[in-house]
Amino acid sequence: MENGVGPGVFGALSMGYLVAGARNLADWKRFGCEAIGLHLACESESQLAFRMDEHARRIIIERRDADDAIALGWQVNDRAALDIILERLAANNVSVEFLQGDQAAQRGVLTLHRFVGPKGLLIELFVEPLTDSKPLQILSSGFNIGRAGLGHISVMSKERDRTIAFWRELFDARISDRIEISSGKRVALDVTFLRVNERHHSVAIAATRGPRIDMFPTRVQHFNIEVATLDDLTATFERCRALGYKMSRNIGRHPNDKELSFYLPTPSGFEMEIGWDALVVDEAWWESDRVYDRMSNWGHDIPGALSTELGLRHVLTGIKSLRREEFLPW
Numbered sequence: 551m552e553n554g555v556g557p558g559v560f561g562a563l564s565m566g567y568l569v570a571g572a573r574n575l576a577d578w579k580r581f582g583c584e585a586i587g588l589h590l591a592c593e594s595e596s597q598l599a600f601r602m603d604e605h606a607r608r609i610i611i612e613r614r615d616a617d618d619a620i621a622l623g624w625q626v627n628d629r630a631a632l633d634i635i636l637e638r639l640a641a642n643n644v645s646v647e648f649l650q651g652d653q654a655a656q657r658g659v660l661t662l663h664r665f666v667g668p669k670g671l672l673i674e675l676f677v678e679p680l681t682d683s684k685p686l687q688i689l690s691s692g693f694n695i696g697r698a699g700l701g702h703i704s705v706m707s708k709e710r711d712r713t714i715a716f717w718r719e720l721f722d723a724r725i726s727d728r729i730e731i732s733s734g735k736r737v738a739l740d741v742t743f744l745r746v747n748e749r750h751h752s753v754a755i756a757a758t759r760g761p762r763i764d765m766f767p768t769r770v771q772h773f774n775i776e777v778a779t780l781d782d783l784t785a786t787f788e789r790c791r792a793l794g795y796k797m798s799r800n801i802g803r804h805p806n807d808k809e810l811s812f813y814l815p816t817p818s819g820f821e822m823e824i825g826w827d828a829l830v831v832d833e834a835w836w837e838s839d840r841v842y843d844r845m846s847n848w849g850h851d852i853p854g855a856l857s858t859e860l861g862l863r864h865v866l867t868g869i870k871s872l873r874r875e876e877f878l879p880w
């Protein structure tokens with residue numbers, strides 16, 4: 551399965567959609583349409599859905615009592631690859647639900663299989679998306695989605711090794727590289743970047759060194775999307791600021807995927823990273839054992855007052871997490 555040899559699903563899937571819960575859909579509508587510049591595909595009392603390309607839905611927001619990520623949809627290239635994944639789930643005694651008709655249409659797909667993934671985030675697998683050919687009304691020239699999928703998520707885990715093993719065993723995910731932030735900083739962190747196709751990472755797993763704590767109250771720490779051009783990135787940054795949104799991290803460049811990006815909180819509690827120019831992995835020359843000692847080559851600074859506030863909040867959330875079990879499917 552490794553190195554593209556033998557049957558496997560590496561390269562046969564990509565991130566398809568994100569579903570998040572929010573108490574306030576009006577906040578999300580403003581954030582999605584006016585700040586990020588997404589296409590509002592549908593709006594009801596209980597749900598919002600946004601398009602970013604020809605897929606009928608890429609980001610879905612459901613009215614809930616809690617702000618958090620709910621589900622991550624993965625597009626699988628064909629039935630054969632889907633069957634391999636379903637066989638792996640069955641072998642691990644994971645109960646899988648099949649949805650079709652209106653329930654699947656709510657996710658913008660024809661049918662889907664789903665199960666409860668790490669930290670309770672639903673993992674949903676689909677082959678055929680529903681599409682919409684109506685012109686996009688977005689505020690960027692486009693989003694970089696294509697065959698490598700929507701973007702990536704970053705998750706903090708108290709069960710780092712088991713979580714990495716889960717993604718490797720389920721999706722044949724490969725480790726792209728790691729970032730180890732050394733002691734001397736406030737918190738020593740190790741981040742492992744996993745890819746399932748040419749996108750440098752679709753899932754990043756962050757873990758504290760020493761006692762394992764989870765400093766974030768949401769299942770996902772951040773969700774990344776990429777805009778098409780540098781002008782799109784800077785225009786989105788300026789638009790968010792002009793609308794009064796506070797940045798969690800100003801513009802900067804990551805050392806490993808080389809992505810230029812900024813971060814801001816979403817109305818669902820987790821952050822969104824808006825990026826551009828992330829590198830594409832060429833399997834022929836990629837070396838997976840690179841370890842970087844910083845999160846950013848430059849920039850990504852946290853605004854001063856927010857830095858102190860976030861530091862305190864993260865420590866308190868981290869202490870509470872010591873009493874909490876972290877769910878894993880196996």
Ligand SMILES: [Fe+2]
Pocket residue numbers: 702704772774823
């Ligand atoms: Fe990221």
